[in-house]
Amino acid sequence: MKYTLVKEIFQEPQAYLTQKVAVAGWIRTVRSSKELGFIELNDGSFFKNLQVVFEASLPNFEEVGKLTIASSIEVQGTLVESPGAKQPVELKAESIEIVGLAENDYPLQKKRHSFEFLRTIAHLRPRTNTFFAVFKVRSLLAFAIHKFFQERGFIYVHTPIITGSDAEGAGEMFRVTTLELGNPPRDEQGKIDFNQDFFAKETNLTVSGQLEVETHCMAFRKVYTFGPTFRAENSNTARHASEFWMIEPEIAFADLSQDMDLAEDMVKYIFQYVMEQAPEEMEFFNTWIDKTLFQRLENVIHSNFERITYSQAIELLKKADQKFEFPLEWGRDLQTEHERYLTEKLFGKPVFVTDYPKAIKAFYMRVNDDDKTVAAMDLLVPGVGEIIGGSQREERYEMLKNRIIDLGLNLQDYWWYLDLRRYGTVPHAGFGLGFERAIMYVTGMENIRDVTPFPRTPRNAEF
RNA sequence: UCCGGAGUAGCUCAAUGGCAGAGCGGGUGGCUGUUAACCACUAGGUUGGGGGUUCAAGUCCCUCCUCCGGAGCCA
Numbered sequence: 001m002k003y004t005l006v007k008e009i010f011q012e013p014q015a016y017l018t019q020k021v022a023v024a025g026w027i028r029t030v031r032s033s034k035e036l037g038f039i040e041l042n043d044g045s046f047f048k049n050l051q052v053v054f055e056a057s058l059p060n061f062e063e064v065g066k067l068t069i070a071s072s073i074e075v076q077g078t079l080v081e082s083p084g085a086k087q088p089v090e091l092k093a094e095s096i097e098i099v100g101l102a103e104n105d106y107p108l109q110k111k112r113h114s115f116e117f118l119r120t121i122a123h124l125r126p127r128t129n130t131f132f133a134v135f136k137v138r139s140l141l142a143f144a145i146h147k148f149f150q151e152r153g154f155i156y157v158h159t160p161i162i163t164g165s166d167a168e169g170a171g172e173m174f175r176v177t178t179l180e181l182g183n184p185p186r187d188e189q190g191k192i193d194f195n196q197d198f199f200a201k202e203t204n205l206t207v208s209g210q211l212e213v214e215t216h217c218m219a220f221r222k223v224y225t226f227g228p229t230f231r232a233e234n235s236n237t238a239r240h241a242s243e244f245w246m247i248e249p250e251i252a253f254a255d256l257s258q259d260m261d262l263a264e265d266m267v268k269y270i271f272q273y274v275m276e277q278a279p280e281e282m283e284f285f286n287t288w289i290d291k292t293l294f295q296r297l298e299n300v301i302h303s304n305f306e307r308i309t310y311s312q313a314i315e316l317l318k319k320a321d322q323k324f325e326f327p328l329e330w331g332r333d334l335q336t337e338h339e340r341y342l343t344e345k346l347f348g349k350p351v352f353v354t355d356y357p358k359a360i361k362a363f364y365m366r367v368n369d370d371d372k373t374v375a376a377m378d379l380l381v382p383g384v385g386e387i388i389g390g391s392q393r394e395e396r397y398e399m400l401k402n403r404i405i406d407l408g409l410n411l412q413d414y415w416w417y418l419d420l421r422r423y424g425t426v427p428h429a430g431f432g433l434g435f436e437r438a439i440m441y442v443t444g445m446e447n448i449r450d451v452t453p454f455p456r457t458p459r460n461a462e463f
Numbered sequence: 464u465c466c467g468g469a470g471u472a473g474c475u476c477a478a479u480g481g482c483a484g485a486g487c488g489g490g491u492g493g494c495u496g497u498u499a500a501c502c503a504c505u506a507g508g509u510u511g512g513g514g515g516u517u518c519a520a521g522u523c524c525c526u527c528c529u530c531c532g533g534a535g536c537c538a
Contacts, residue, residue: 033494033501040498053496069488086498107473109488110499116531117474171537208538233536234464246538325534336534389538434538447531459529 007045013089016079024074032065047280051090070102122463133281144273155220159209172232173204205230217250224249238447243456250430256375256392259429290444306351343380350381363403365391390431397421
């Protein structure tokens with residue numbers, strides 16, 4: 001059977017009018033009376049449903065009238081203009097074959113459900129309008145990211161998921177082992193003998209591909225990673241997940257300002273792409289999820305992002321006509337309330353905050369000439385907060401080595417990372433974009449669990 | 464992990480310490496153009512678990528669990 005896709009019908013309704021077509025999909029709603037009934041059919045190809053009209057002349061009219069939501073059917077009929085106001089065309093059924101009847105305890109109703117409830121049925125929620133739209137946008141956004149980098153000559157690098165060092169310093173890690181948990185082998189001191197583990201050393205799931213991707217940056221000049229990362233933090237917020245995807249570009253012969261240019265270009269490009277490629281889904285978000293969405297995204301696409309230093313941010317916050325719970329003092333990290341004030345109230349658009357005190361930032365960030373700050377940047381956006389964190393990397397061998405020692409890290413763990421500074425080092429920079437946070441921003445969804453197909457958070461890995 | 468809130472029918476929510484309810488969904492019947500269709504009838508409960516106070520607990524107390532929001536950590 002050759003099926004016409006609902007998407008094709010909606011894109012060119014005139015071409016299909018009066019034509020015989022066959023469609024196959026799932027029932028979203030049924031309404032029927034004695035001699036007439038309506039089915040809204042979604043076939044997965046398009047956000048909107050096709051209305052199917054069926055009449056008592058169908059041999060299985062009664063059976064069709066009793067079909068349950070989610071049942072799958074195949075319909076053959078003629079496409080006609082619809083007298084109803086809500087759809088341009090409809091399919092007048094000549095035959096309806098029931099492919100798979102849904103049992104009557106299907107939990108999704110024809111009304112709004114709470115996102116909390118839908119999380120408990122993650123296997124069924126893609127069939128709702130909201131999640132259908134979210135995961136469509138997720139796919140488009142991923143493609144847009146590849147498109148952006150590929151068009152600019154970036155090489156896509158697959159950095160490892162299992163990492164051999166716990167030295168990346170970006171948070172608690174998940175251990176990877178084949179040792180028997182109840183009875184692990186011990187060495188002479190009674191400590192667990194990881195020599196006998198699968199990799200003959202301690203291994204974990206990666207928390208960032210950055211250190212590894214820098215190696216390829218020194219060969220390909222412009223590179224990026226895009227893959228899953230894992231944090232075993234006991235974080236319980238709407239913005240944190242234990243497993244999430246991250247995009248980490250790295251550019252050689254570049255400084256922090258070029259890094260920010262890249263981040264700004266990328267954000268604008270991928271948002272624009274989704275607006276163009278998913279108009280129905282975006283319209284839905286703007287109507288039902290966040291009425292200021294279009295306004296906000298247009299603002300991002302067309303404005304120049306603000307760029308201020310951390311020191312300037314502290315000054316601005318001290319002058320703010322708002323009381324903060326946490327004190328402002330040079331050297332302390334900015335709190336969520338401070339970041340929100342800057343990006344939401346003061347500037348009302350994305351803001352780069354740069355040149356943070358070196359004491360609160362990672363070892364690999366390049367120390368500025370003042371010896372107090374590092375060439376780091378965070379991109380703050382209204383509603384979501386920090387969406388990107390990046391920096392120019394310390395390319396000077398001695399400086400990097402001293403930073404590692406000063407921070408009490410084990411020099412041995414970084415031997416290959418330091419080698420990059422011994423063999424043809426160059427200034428370079430990069431950043432990490434939280435993929436789910438980008439989806440949240442572009443859809444207006446407020447919880448990371450609702451933009452991740454199968455979210456992993458503390459105490460939650462059901463699906 | 465800390466602070467706050469919540470947990471009652473499949474879902475969304477009511478119920479002054481005194482008979483556990485409604486709307487939606489399900490079932491049955493009706494209805495010729497519906498749009499979260501409509502109308503009538505009907506079934507459906509270990510009030511998150513455990514303990515306590517009381518003549519009497521969904522309601523008050525203790526404890527544990529789970530979820531939500533905020534914070535910290537970060538992307």
